[in-house]
Amino acid sequence: MEKENLAVTHDGVFHGDEIVSTIILINTKHNFKIIRTRNPEIIEKALIVYDVGGKYDGEKYFDHHQKDSPIRENGKAYSSAGLVWKTFGEEVILNLYPELAKEEVERIFKTMDEKFILPFDLIDNGEINIPENTLTMSNFISSFNPNWLDDNNNSDRQFWIAVNLTQEFFYNYLHNTIVDSKAENIVLEKYKNSTDKQILIFNKFVPTNDTIFDHNLEEVLFVIYPNQNNDWMLKCIAPSKTEQMKQRFALPEKWAGLRDKDLQEITKVDDAIFCHTGRFIAGAKSKEGALALAYKTLRI
Numbered sequence: 001m002e003k004e005n006l007a008v009t010h011d012g013v014f015h016g017d018e019i020v021s022t023i024i025l026i027n028t029k030h031n032f033k034i035i036r037t038r039n040p041e042i043i044e045k046a047l048i049v050y051d052v053g054g055k056y057d058g059e060k061y062f063d064h065h066q067k068d069s070p071i072r073e074n075g076k077a078y079s080s081a082g083l084v085w086k087t088f089g090e091e092v093i094l095n096l097y098p099e100l101a102k103e104e105v106e107r108i109f110k111t112m113d114e115k116f117i118l119p120f121d122l123i124d125n126g127e128i129n130i131p132e133n134t135l136t137m138s139n140f141i142s143s144f145n146p147n148w149l150d151d152n153n154n155s156d157r158q159f160w161i162a163v164n165l166t167q168e169f170f171y172n173y174l175h176n177t178i179v180d181s182k183a184e185n186i187v188l189e190k191y192k193n194s195t196d197k198q199i200l201i202f203n204k205f206v207p208t209n210d211t212i213f214d215h216n217l218e219e220v221l222f223v224i225y226p227n228q229n230n231d232w233m234l235k236c237i238a239p240s241k242t243e244q245m246k247q248r249f250a251l252p253e254k255w256a257g258l259r260d261k262d263l264q265e266i267t268k269v270d271d272a273i274f275c276h277t278g279r280f281i282a283g284a285k286s287k288e289g290a291l292a293l294a295y296k297t298l299r300i
Helices: 015-028 040-045 082-098 100-123 136-141 152-193 209-214 260-267 288-298
Strands: 004-009 033-036 047-051 200-201 222-226 231-236 271-277 283-286
Touching: 004 015, 004 040, 004 222, 004 288, 015 033, 015 082, 015 100, 015 136, 015 152, 033 152, 033 283, 047 082, 082 152, 100 136, 136 152, 152 209, 152 222, 200 288, 209 231, 222 288, 231 288, 260 271, 283 288
Parallel strands: 004 033, 004 047, 200 222
Antiparallel strands: 222 231, 231 283, 271 283
16 A cells, blocks of 8 residues: 555544545545554554544644644644644645635635634534534534444445535535635725725625625725616615624615605605615615615715
């Protein structure tokens, strides 16, 4: 068996961290062959050993069960998922998305580490309290272990079922993270170049909330964008991520629930379509109409 491509994890019961570690390793450019064993001779021959071996060096060994195992900067312990991601994460991103610039890869790596990898670390190390009967990715993965009535010889087969299913989730999460990063760039550029920073206008729908909150763009009150029917939406921005049912500047109370002619009559905007009863979104047939609704809201 060639050392150049052998990666070893333990056999028996598997958890979320070594499943995620496996997904990371098989998406590098190294064409790793994954073996599940505790055989010391095979471990010695391996290029990568993860979640087993009792060592961490960031090159060959990626275990976290030993005394003085690695700790994150935030004081939380790594699992094998975090350790393997730390070394191979940027390589995986670039391998799957070679068109990304270096700074984009670094940003995606950090976001994935915080939002996707860290929860596996926390759960595996018992550093987070999960309410009873709460479904997490970690217990979803663990559910594929053979139970006490099953043939334990099926453990490897179940391991790979868990890997394949979780890998699709990983791919989707990574893709969405990259898309969100692109949205962040667009929103920041629009904010930078807008003379009126209270109203950001986009010629196609772009997710805006996370960027507005994460970058403290407190001046932004409204965003305007076309929907799938090519109507133009005027959306109010919430005060913060934790106050999504409120608005920094709500639409006028007398508009609430009105549609078409009734709304057009009271707003004097000829192509106004609707105003939601919650006063957080309204629409018009044109960009100019949506912008007129915004300006009228600010003047009332």
